[in-house]
Amino acid sequence: MLTIEQLDKTYRTGDHALRQVSFVLEPGQLIGLIGPSGAGKSTLIRCVNRLVPPTGGRILFEGVDVARVGRRELRRVRRRMGMIFQEYALVERLTVMENVLSGRLGYVPFWQSLTRRFPQADVDQAFALLERVGLGDQFDKRADELSGGQRQRVGIARALQQNPELLLVDEPTASLDPKTSRQIMRLIRDVCEERQLSAIINIHDVMLAQMFVDRIIGLRAGAVVFDGPPAALDDGVLTTIYGEEDWTMMRATAVEDAAEAAERAEERMAGLR
Amino acid sequence: MSAAAARKWRRPPVLIKNDRWRLAIYGGAIVYLILAAASVPVDPARIVVGLDRGWRFVEGFLTPDFISRGNAIWDGLVESLTMTVTSTVVGCLISVPIGIGAARNLAPLPVYLLCRAIITLSRTFQEVIIAIFFVAMFGFGPFAGFLTLSFATIGFLAKLLAEDIEDIDWRQVEAVRATGASWSQVVNYAVQPQVMPRLIGLSLYRLDINFRESAVIGIVGAGGIGATLNTAIDRYEYDSAGAILLLIILIVMAAEYSSSLIRRRLN
Known part of the structure; x- marks a missing residue:
């Protein structure tokens, strides 16, 4: 359903974040993307829905090359991909319901979203989703009144509200405690099973990844160094991905991290595309 | 045991590293300040006369007369308030885009x-200067005042809104x-x-400012209570002027208090 071919991203600062990344995501498959920070995991996931524009290669989503579509078509592609974020990225001052309904923005005209008069079917679905993620009675609370785990559940409901075919999940558990992390990962896996969704999940916790995904892709310095089932992930492989006390590497990634953050800030400056 | 030489430490100079340059620049600044202060003309005789006039002003202020120019004061106040409210609303509406x-x-x-240019243009000129321009263009009266305050509101609000947007999560x-x-x-x-919360807060704050400014620009002919005040001072009617000033203070205080109350409830 998603084919990534020789995807390349070089930030304008000269950082080579992705190098010739290629893989095919099968329908219904959950891929866990692991690798040290700065390996390009976040960049890769953001290239898929073009929050970050790639500099080379192709991203074929159901036959459409996301890297090359025009603005209108891009919106149409984006609404078929739900995204779940690190630190939730809810709109803090909007209610839970508005956050969930914002998953329909790609489908409703501006005036309808402005007046918050979403079609009844969308509202019904939002209530059902909130029920599904265990927040059935919290719909009128402001998002910033919720706890971390609850916010991530709203984030999941927002992504599912799009009725997506693919979930892009960026470090869903980065700011959650171990128990909540497992609950959230289980919820993500369960909803994917229920809806036959495919997903790419960025995750720094290797154990957690092994527990919940079908396939693991290991990135190192922007290149795929491992692609296989979770069971094949042994110490040797982990060393190739993370390096064994490879200090020069770690220093390089720290620098790369900073550069990536700076670059992302710069790309914001380029405005909404 | 040889005593280690004591390591001296001094805080490195913050702005100018070179000793000589630092001395020259700071010394030069002090010399200029002294010369500049000495060049301001002070005329003791004029001060004595002025003290007397100033005292009459204070006396008028202490015995405010709300009655004899009551109608003019009332009209001026209504005009000022109208100018303030309409210009704030229009200014806010334009400054959002x-x-x-x-x-x-x-x-x-x-x-x-383009938008930065508009903001810079609006912020470059002080309200009084814009008011003089609009009075020359559209004649005396509140319309010039309304335009002035709207224009000034745009520079103020649009700039702060833009900076707020650039800082969002x-x-x-x-x-x-x-x-x-x-x-x-x-x-x-x-x-x-x-x-949004900050935008509303800033708009209310601008409402205060616009009322105060409406009193100032009235002096150059842009209508409102400022015009009434100017007339009173020109006629040496310090008691009426005192009454006007008191009313301005009261209204500004009321506006400030209520807007801070609303802003607090927003957060």
Whole structure:
């Protein structure tokens, strides 16, 4: 359903974040993307829905090359991909319901979203989703009144509200405690099973990844160094991905991290595309 | 045991590293200050006369006369308040799109430059100067005042709004964009909730400022209570002038108190 071919991203600062990344995501498959920070995991996931524009290669989503579509078509592609974020990225001052309904923005005209008069079917679905993620009675609370785990559940409901075919999940558990992390990962896996969704999940916790995904892709310095089932992930492989006390590497990634953050800030400056 | 030489430490100079340059620049600044202060003419005889006039002003202020120019004062106040409210509303409405256009993270470069130019133009000139220009263009009266205050509001509010937008949490914007939302939907769902409380606070604050400014620009002919005040002073009617000043103080205080009350309830 998603084919990534020789995807390349070089930030304008000269950082080579992705190098010739290629893989095919099968329908219904959950891929866990692991690798040290700065390996390009976040960049890769953001290239898929073009929050970050790639500099080379192709991203074929159901036959459409996301890297090359025009603005209108891009919106149409984006609404078929739900995204779940690190630190939730809810709109803090909007209610839970508005956050969930914002998953329909790609489908409703501006005036309808402005007046918050979403079609009844969308509202019904939002209530059902909130029920599904265990927040059935919290719909009128402001998002910033919720706890971390609850916010991530709203984030999941927002992504599912799009009725997506693919979930892009960026470090869903980065700011959650171990128990909540497992609950959230289980919820993500369960909803994917229920809806036959495919997903790419960025995750720094290797154990957690092994527990919940079908396939693991290991990135190192922007290149795929491992692609296989979770069971094949042994110490040797982990060393190739993370390096064994490879200090020069770690220093390089720290620098790369900073550069990536700076670059992302710069790309914001380029405005909404 | 040889005693280690004591290591001296002094805080490195903050601004100018070179000793000689530092001495020259700071010394020069002090010399200039002394010369400049000495060049301001002070005329003791004039001060004695002025003290007397100043005292009459204070006397008038202590015995305010609200009655003899009552009608003029009332008309001036109503005119000022009308000017204030209408110009604040119009100014705010215009500054929202300009503020969005002047936010580098939302607007393309040409729009950004245009909106920044408008803001700079509005902020370059003090209200009184704009008022003189509009009075020359549209004649004496509140219309010139209304235009002046609207124009000044745009520079103030659009600039602060643009800076607020540039500081928003970008992850929320990314999240809304990732749903396939259009630009206007992103602004409505991800930007507006983040800047709205401050925008309302700033608008109320501007309402205060506009009332105060309406008293000042009235002096150059742009209508309102300032014009009434100017007339009173010109006629040496310090008791009426005192009454006007008292009313201005009261209204400014009331506006400030109520707007701070509303702003507190917003958060």
